[in-house]
Amino acid sequence: MKRYLKLVHFELDRFSKIYLALIIFTIAAQFTGVIVKSKTYLRFADTQMDGKYHSQDAFLRDYGSISLDDITSTLWFAGPIVLCIAALIFYCFLIWYRDWFGKNTFVYRLLMLPTARINIYLAKATAIFLMVLGLVSFQLILLSIEARLLGFMVPAGLRTDLGLQQIIENFWILQVFFPNTFTEFVLYYGIGFMSVFVLFAIILFERSFRWKGIVAGILYGLLTMGIFFAPVILGLSFFNSEYLYPLELFIMEIILGVLVIAMSIAISHYLLKKRITV
Amino acid sequence: MKRYWKLIVLVAVIVLTIGTFYIRQSLASSNYPEMELETKSGDEKVADNLVLNTDIGIGKGSNIDVTRGGSTAEKDSFLSRIRGYNQDAKILRLQQDHRNFMRGKSEASHLFAQDKNAVVYADLVLDVYRSSRQNYDMNIDWLDKKTGDRFSFDVLLPDHEKYSDAHVEHVYIAGDQVKVVTKNRKNETDASGAELHVYTIDRDAEKIVDDDTVLTGSENMDNDDWVDIYTFANEKDQKKNDGLILTRDKGTHSESESDANTDPSERQVFYYDLQSGKRKKLSLPNELQEQAIEVFHGTTLYFDEQKDGKATISAYDVNDQKITANRTVQIPDSMRSSGTEELLTPVNDGKFYIVSDKQKKKQDTTVIVVDIKSGETVYEGTITMDDAIEDYDLDINGVTFKDKAGDND
Numbered sequence: 001m002k003r004y005l006k007l008v009h010f011e012l013d014r015f016s017k018i019y020l021a022l023i024i025f026t027i028a029a030q031f032t033g034v035i036v037k038s039k040t041y042l043r044f045a046d047t048q049m050d051g052k053y054h055s056q057d058a059f060l061r062d063y064g065s066i067s068l069d070d071i072t073s074t075l076w077f078a079g080p081i082v083l084c085i086a087a088l089i090f091y092c093f094l095i096w097y098r099d100w101f102g103k104n105t106f107v108y109r110l111l112m113l114p115t116a117r118i119n120i121y122l123a124k125a126t127a128i129f130l131m132v133l134g135l136v137s138f139q140l141i142l143l144s145i146e147a148r149l150l151g152f153m154v155p156a157g158l159r160t161d162l163g164l165q166q167i168i169e170n171f172w173i174l175q176v177f178f179p180n181t182f183t184e185f186v187l188y189y190g191i192g193f194m195s196v197f198v199l200f201a202i203i204l205f206e207r208s209f210r211w212k213g214i215v216a217g218i219l220y221g222l223l224t225m226g227i228f229f230a231p232v233i234l235g236l237s238f239f240n241s242e243y244l245y246p247l248e249l250f251i252m253e254i255i256l257g258v259l260v261i262a263m264s265i266a267i268s269h270y271l272l273k274k275r276i277t278v
Numbered sequence: 279m280k281r282y283w284k285l286i287v288l289v290a291v292i293v294l295t296i297g298t299f300y301i302r303q304s305l306a307s308s309n310y311p312e313m314e315l316e317t318k319s320g321d322e323k324v325a326d327n328l329v330l331n332t333d334i335g336i337g338k339g340s341n342i343d344v345t346r347g348g349s350t351a352e353k354d355s356f357l358s359r360i361r362g363y364n365q366d367a368k369i370l371r372l373q374q375d376h377r378n379f380m381r382g383k384s385e386a387s388h389l390f391a392q393d394k395n396a397v398v399y400a401d402l403v404l405d406v407y408r409s410s411r412q413n414y415d416m417n418i419d420w421l422d423k424k425t426g427d428r429f430s431f432d433v434l435l436p437d438h439e440k441y442s443d444a445h446v447e448h449v450y451i452a453g454d455q456v457k458v459v460t461k462n463r464k465n466e467t468d469a470s471g472a473e474l475h476v477y478t479i480d481r482d483a484e485k486i487v488d489d490d491t492v493l494t495g496s497e498n499m500d501n502d503d504w505v506d507i508y509t510f511a512n513e514k515d516q517k518k519n520d521g522l523i524l525t526r527d528k529g530t531h532s533e534s535e536s537d538a539n540t541d542p543s544e545r546q547v548f549y550y551d552l553q554s555g556k557r558k559k560l561s562l563p564n565e566l567q568e569q570a571i572e573v574f575h576g577t578t579l580y581f582d583e584q585k586d587g588k589a590t591i592s593a594y595d596v597n598d599q600k601i602t603a604n605r606t607v608q609i610p611d612s613m614r615s616s617g618t619e620e621l622l623t624p625v626n627d628g629k630f631y632i633v634s635d636k637q638k639k640k641q642d643t644t645v646i647v648v649d650i651k652s653g654e655t656v657y658e659g660t661i662t663m664d665d666a667i668e669d670y671d672l673d674i675n676g677v678t679f680k681d682k683a684g685d686n687d
Contacts, residue, residue, distance in 0.1 A: 009285045016284065134288050137295035165303070182300040183356040235382070243382045245373070246360040 003115040007123030012130065015091065019131060022087055023138060026080035033076020034068075034146050038153035041066045045158060056157055067160040068147055069170040081173060084135050088128065092196060095124050096203050117272040118265065121200060128196055133189070136177055143167060194257050197264040198224050204268050208275035220267070224260045228253070310334060310342060311670075313349040313663045315645070320657035322346065324647050327626075327680040330633065330661070335671045344661055345680075372397065379421045379428065388511065391449040391456070397421045400449045400458045400479075402435070414444050416458065420481050431484045435477075440464055447474075447509045448522060450552040454481050457552055459492075459522065461507060471495060474507050474524060476555065492550055492557055493524055504529045504538040514575040521596070523574045524548040524557075542568040547579075549596045561599055566592055573625050578602070580625045587614065589621060591630040593650055603650045607632060613643050626679045629656065637661055637672040644674070 012019075049059050071077055099107040110120055143164060150159060168174040179185050202217030209216060226233075231252050235243040244252060311334065315325055325346050333340045342351045368387045373380045376397060383389075383399060391398045399419040420429040435444065441462040448459040457478050464471030472495045478488035495505035510523040528544035545567065547560045560579075569581035569592065581592045593603040609621070613634045622633040632646040637660070647657035661672065 005282065005285070009282050012284055012288065130285075130288055130292070133292045133296070137292045140295050140299055164299075178299070180303070181356045182303070185296070185300065187356075245377075245381070246362060247357070250357075250360055 003113070004119045004123055007115075007119055008126045008130075011095065011123055011127035015095075015127070015131065018087070018091075019134075022080075022084050022135070026084065026135075026139070027142065029080045030071075030077050030142060030146060031149065033071050033074055034149050035153060036076065037071050037074065038066065038150060041070075042154060042158070060158070065158050065160045066150070066154055067162050068143075068150055068167050069162060071146070071150070072167060072171045072174065078171075078173060081139070088132060088135070091131075092128060092199055093203065095128065096200070096207070100207070111272075111276065117276075118269045121204070121265070121268045121272060125193070125196055125200060129193055132192070140164075140178065190257060194228075194261050194264075197261050197268075201264040201268045201271070204271040204276065208271045224263070228256050228260055230256065310349075310351055311663045311667055313342065313344045313661050315344055315346045315659050316662045317346075318642060318658045318660055320647070320655065320659075322657070322659075324629070324657040325645070325659055328631070328645070329678045329680060330645075330674050331676040331678065332661070333673045333675060376421060376423075379419070383419070388448060389446055391451045393451045394423075396423055396451060398449060398451050398456045400446055400456060402444050402446055402460065414438050414441060416477065416479070416486075418456065418479060418481075420456065429481050429484070433477075433479060433484070433486050435462075436486065436489050448511050448552075450520075452478070452553065455479060455487070456481065459509065459552075461509070472505065472507050474509070476550075476552075490555060493526060493548065495526070504531050504540075506538075510571055510574045510579075512574050512576065520551060520553045521574075521577070522550045522552060523571070523579055523596070524550055525571065547571075560594075560596060562594070563601060566594060566601070572623060575625070582623050582625075582630075584621055584623070589623060589630075589632050591623070591625065591648070591650060603653075605630060605648055605650055605653050607646060607648055607655070610643050610646075612641050613646075622674065622677050624677050624679075625650075631677060633674060633677050635674050637674065639667075639669055 045059060045063075048063070049056065099105075099110055111117060113120075147161065147164075147167075151161070162170075168178050176188065179188055198221055202221050205217035205220060206213040231244055231249055313332070313334070315328065315330065317325065328345065330344045332342050332344055334342065342349050362385075366385065366387050368390070369380075369385050372390060372392070379397065379399075384401060389399055389401050391400075398421070399417075401417050402414045403417050404414060414435045415432045416435055417432050418430070422428070435441070441464060444460050444462040446458055446460050450457040450459070455478050457476050460475050460477065462473045462475055464473070473491055474493040476488075476490045476492055477486050478490075479485065480487045493507050495507070505526060505528050508525045508527065510525075512521055524547070526546045526548070527540050529538045529540035532539050547562060549558045549560055550556070551558075566581050569583040569590070572580040572582045572591070574580070577596050579594045579596055581594060583590045587609050588606050589609060590604070590606045592601050592605075594600070595602050607630070609632070613621075613632075620635060622631075622635055624631050624633075628650055630648045630650050632648070634641075634644050637644050642660055643658055644660040645658065646655060648654065649656050663670075
């Protein structure tokens with residue numbers, strides 16, 4: 001257990017510089033977005049009110065006030081999110097391959113550690129999970145701060161303060177990352193993490209058997225998808241509608257999800273122990 | 279331990295942020311005012327089974343059911359969402375009692391018939407893989423409740439190439455046979471091609487043994503003419519559920535393809551006996567010709583009308599072909615003041631319920647209940663909530679009655 005935690009900490013440490021860079025970039029881009037949009041809006045409002053509209057109410061009636069979802073819909077906001085997603089997906093691969101192709105073939109030392117090798121696999125997965133959740137939490141905090149920032153930039157009459165929930169509902173990417181209920185949160189992220197486990201197993205297939213490994217890995221990936229989606233696929237092909245009642249389907253899917261995760265860990269354990277090549 | 283500070287901080291931030299977010303979420307969802315149906319006058323027991331489904335524009339206040347006992351909102355949890363909000367008591371009970379039989383079946387209750395021996399399901403399915411145009415198969419699934427035997431088969435609709443659209447209106451069990459009432463359309467745009475069929479299907483022979491065209495749209499129609507057929511099933515006293523009310527409505531096409539201008543004076547109403555297969559045209563007294571059919575209970579057909587600030591209910595007996603009761607209720611000004619467009623007027627248990635579809639603060643009457651036989655107003659009530667709430671826009675979407683279970687078999 002201690003080894004496992006040490007490895008997790010080690011993996012987090014390795015990535016911390018880039019992680020920090022992503023966070024700073026997100027802050028910079030999103031704050032800039034708030035500032036730029038606010039200033040543009042205020043300037044627009046000023047010229048309009050000097051010109052055609054002489055009262056604030058008339059202006060508001062036609063153009064509306066500014067609110068945070070005007071900024072969330074822009075690239076200033078969505079850009080960094082997409083970048084972070086891409087970076088983390090990329091790092092899912094890099095987290096393994098850097099050990100082989102980095103400056104020192106670090107993987108030698110990693111595999112020689114006096115610990116069950118599966119801890120390496122679990123630690124890398126945990127690190128990815130924590131990093132994802134970290135960014136997600138961070139975005140949530142950032143949204144509250146950005147709301148305040150908007151408050152500083154635009155006077156109350158010309159802006160609408162939205163609750164956090166409303167801001168999320170207005171932008172589909174946020175809806176995916178912050179679903180309405182905690183149950184859905186666990187489900188969505190659970191599926192995401194299950195995919196990471198499967199992806200890592202595929203990577204280990206490649207590292208064990210090279211080209212044949214890629215084929216084996218892809219087949220494994222397809223197998224897990226088949227298993228996970230089996231109830232839905234079977235239901236639709238043999239019957240016209242869903243064969244299982246919704247609650248039954250839900251429980252079945254959770255069981256299958258856990259099964260896929262267990263399979264991936266078991267296969268990875270075997271590959272790491274017996275088949276991995278350096 | 280100190281060396282792990284990054285890990286600890288990260289985990290702490292995650293747990294705190296996401297934890298706080300979802301805790302606040304679950305507290306915020308109970309963000310609508312508690313409401314209650316309060317008796318203004320009359321017998322409060324009358325409203326015991328009354329449920330008003332409302333939307334109030336405050337907080338997350340939509341789809342709230344208000345009763346004499348208080349209000350309950352639709353649960354927003356994930357589990358209730360995947361269960362679906364199907365409120366149909368008949369379907370829920372069938373799913374509970376015959377879980378495997380109900381698997382994979384549509385949740386439309388008119389496709390199911392039940393008597394003390396069996397539950398039968400009939401639906402029309404479009405078979406897209408066959409080459410000829412618009413092929414409808416009728417899918418029958420019959421469960422013998424006593425032996426647990428299941429009979430599941432498909433029958434091809436006779437003359438199926440003629441019909442561009444067909445759907446099931448009603449299902450009736452007659453011994454070892456099932457009669458399926460369907461409305462078939464001969465061509466897509468013109469409703470005049472509608473035909474009402476009753477197919478008798480023998481369970482053991484697994485085929486259609488009779489095809490009775492009970493009602494058709496008229497012949498001799500101009501392009502402008504429009505005709506449609508509607509069915510009303512008996513909604514009470516399921517044991518004696520042998521009759522169907524059919525109406526043939528006529529009118530002219532309007533500019534939009536999907537609408538029509540109906541001419542109420544051209545409506546014809548029929549009674550169809552499912553057991554004998556006989557159709558009888560009902561002669562309606564003049565005053566009922568333009569009134570709308572509200573519901574069919576047992577042998578009584580209820581007609582109602584809202585006009586000139588009054589709501590009228592008429593009970594018409596289909597056997598005697600006479601009006602047996604007729605009540606007119608003056609709608610109080612306060613009920614109309616909320617901007618109510620149309621009143622909801624269901625009939626239940628021999629009583630006529632008048633419910634305004636909107637309620638504003640200061641409106642003191644929202645529900646009026648009149649006993650049809652005696653003509654007495656037996657109940658008046660309104661929805662109340664915390665006095666501190668300023669102004670609100672309450673919409674009443676529907677009225678349902680909490681039924682006693684076990685209306686079937």
